[in-house]
Amino acid sequence: MTHNSKLIERLAPWIAVAVLVVVWEASVRLFNVPSFIFPSALDTLQALVTYSGPIAMHSWQTFWTTLIGFGLGVVVGLVLGFIVGSSRFLYNACYPLLVGFNAIPKVAFVPILVVWFGIGSVPAILTAFLICFFPIVVNVATGLATLEPEMEDVLRVLGARRIDVLLKVGLPRSLPYFFASLKIAITLAFVGTVVSETVASNQGIGYLMMSAGSQMRMGLVFAGLLVISAMAMVMYELFALLEKRMTGWAHRGQNR
Amino acid sequence: MSAAFVRFDDVSLAYDGSGNAIEDINLDIHEGEFVAFVGPSGCGKSTFMKLCTGLHAPTQGSVRVDDAPVTGPLKISGMAFQNANLLPWRTTLDNVLLPLEIVEPYRRQFRQRREEFVGWARDLLATVGLAEHEDKYPWQLSGGMQQRASICRALIHRPRLLMLDEPFGALDAFTREELWCVLRDLWEAQRFTVVLVTHDLREAAFLADTVYVMSRRPGRVIERRTIELPRPRALETTYEKPFIDLVQELRAQIGEVRST
Numbered sequence: 001m002t003h004n005s006k007l008i009e010r011l012a013p014w015i016a017v018a019v020l021v022v023v024w025e026a027s028v029r030l031f032n033v034p035s036f037i038f039p040s041a042l043d044t045l046q047a048l049v050t051y052s053g054p055i056a057m058h059s060w061q062t063f064w065t066t067l068i069g070f071g072l073g074v075v076v077g078l079v080l081g082f083i084v085g086s087s088r089f090l091y092n093a094c095y096p097l098l099v100g101f102n103a104i105p106k107v108a109f110v111p112i113l114v115v116w117f118g119i120g121s122v123p124a125i126l127t128a129f130l131i132c133f134f135p136i137v138v139n140v141a142t143g144l145a146t147l148e149p150e151m152e153d154v155l156r157v158l159g160a161r162r163i164d165v166l167l168k169v170g171l172p173r174s175l176p177y178f179f180a181s182l183k184i185a186i187t188l189a190f191v192g193t194v195v196s197e198t199v200a201s202n203q204g205i206g207y208l209m210m211s212a213g214s215q216m217r218m219g220l221v222f223a224g225l226l227v228i229s230a231m232a233m234v235m236y237e238l239f240a241l242l243e244k245r246m247t248g249w250a251h252r253g254q255n256r
Numbered sequence: 257m258s259a260a261f262v263r264f265d266d267v268s269l270a271y272d273g274s275g276n277a278i279e280d281i282n283l284d285i286h287e288g289e290f291v292a293f294v295g296p297s298g299c300g301k302s303t304f305m306k307l308c309t310g311l312h313a314p315t316q317g318s319v320r321v322d323d324a325p326v327t328g329p330l331k332i333s334g335m336a337f338q339n340a341n342l343l344p345w346r347t348t349l350d351n352v353l354l355p356l357e358i359v360e361p362y363r364r365q366f367r368q369r370r371e372e373f374v375g376w377a378r379d380l381l382a383t384v385g386l387a388e389h390e391d392k393y394p395w396q397l398s399g400g401m402q403q404r405a406s407i408c409r410a411l412i413h414r415p416r417l418l419m420l421d422e423p424f425g426a427l428d429a430f431t432r433e434e435l436w437c438v439l440r441d442l443w444e445a446q447r448f449t450v451v452l453v454t455h456d457l458r459e460a461a462f463l464a465d466t467v468y469v470m471s472r473r474p475g476r477v478i479e480r481r482t483i484e485l486p487r488p489r490a491l492e493t494t495y496e497k498p499f500i501d502l503v504q505e506l507r508a509q510i511g512e513v514r515s516t
Binding site: 151 | 331
């Protein structure tokens with residue numbers, strides 16, 4: 001009984017996907033939607049197989065530009081988060097600035113980046129970076145800034161310098177926040193890359209979808225969507241796994 | 257009698273313009289003495305602790321510890337609070353070792369003398385009854401056990417001055433009495449100086465040599481009371497008449513403070 005219910009729990013996501021595909025296929029057939037408007041699941045699958053070569057090439061382009069942008073975001077996010085979170089003054093000073101920056105739609109940066117760096121991978125990498133570093137900064141900074149004052153007293157009375165407190169307590173304490181933000185950041189990084197590719201590149205999934213769309217090959221457009229979603233999901237799960245590994249102490253009681 | 261270990265001369269402290277948190281404190285604490293501060297909440301008991309350990313400087317008067325003015329954090333002191341504040345990513349043993357990674361001279365020697373330090377921590381944990389739980393994480397311990405570990409952490413670097421800020425406030429009555437005895441035994445064995453801030457009069461009377469009663473904000477010492485009960489004190493003492501009378505007298509004083 002419990003074994004069975006566990007199995008069902010594991011299968012549940014796959015069942016949901018299957019149901020979605022069936023509903024998709026059925027509704028397209030039922031309402032007789034032309035495939036250049038909304039392709040059926042089967043058409044999409046067909047496009048995925050037929051164009052697997054170009055799709056793979058463009059996916060790879062999207063994948064590595066995203067990873068580089070994300071990598072930059074992690075490094076900059078960590079450093080900036082550490083700096084901002086390490087002092088109350090900097091936290092108060094920089095936080096509104098960061099929020100204001102985050103409020104700008106990152107698409108708006110693409111034309112600027114194109115003027116500076118031309119068409120190609122660089123704007124895509126930078127857009128991915130710009131969009132994904134914010135949650136990392138905020139999470140790391142908040143983790144550091146919300147240190148318990150008693151804990152700080154315990155250490156300060158021992159002659160601990162500010163940097164000791166940050167390294168021994170602040171940083172480990174903010175790690176769960178950091179890893180949680182990585183999951184969000186990686187999916188955002190994909191958004192950034194694809195957005196940039198649709199307007200300022202001749203490579204990548206974003207470009208592929210744009211050009212396929214202009215030729216009314218909607219099956220291919222939807223295939224592109226699926227691939228992006230799959231890549232982002234795999235990366236998300238990867239970081240979720242990493243999070244559990246690195247900060248098991250923060251998820252106590254779940255798997256005990 | 258020896259010279260005072262901690263000496264407060266006309267000490268006042270105001271955090272901001274809203275008036276003094278504590279005012280005109282004059283007192284001497286001798287080395288090895290166990291003192292308790294009781295008073296209504298918000299009377300500046302915790303402020304007193306910060307002054308004592310050098311985390312705050314007085315706005316008036318002077319604080320001297322060990323015959324030298326206090327100018328910065330006093331490394332000869334250890335602290336424990338109402339919340340155990342153990343780090344959840346460290347085992348109990350590693351939590352207890354934390355001060356040795358920070359305070360000089362142990363900090364420099366930590367790598368070479370690690371084995372020895374671990375031995376100290378194990379001994380200390382064993383004396384408070386946590387021998388079996390060294391490798392557990394804080395969240396696997398009960399509240400009382402966490403507080404024992406927290407006291408061990410405050411004592412690992414062999415401080416001469418132990419500051420306790422309502423350390424047993426969040427525990428149930430039985431665990432609290434158990435920990436009174438743990439603290440009593442640690443103190444009887446090592447005779448460090450203890451400053452205990454509490455609002456539990458029985459706790460203060462059972463553990464301390466001297467009880468200071470503080471007034472409402474601005475906090476002043478309104479009564480200094482020497483507890484004459486013979487040592488070592490057994491927990492049963494607390495249910496006998498002389499002890500109960502003593503607690504009632506202290507309680508009456510606090511009552512007066514609250515009503516004025």
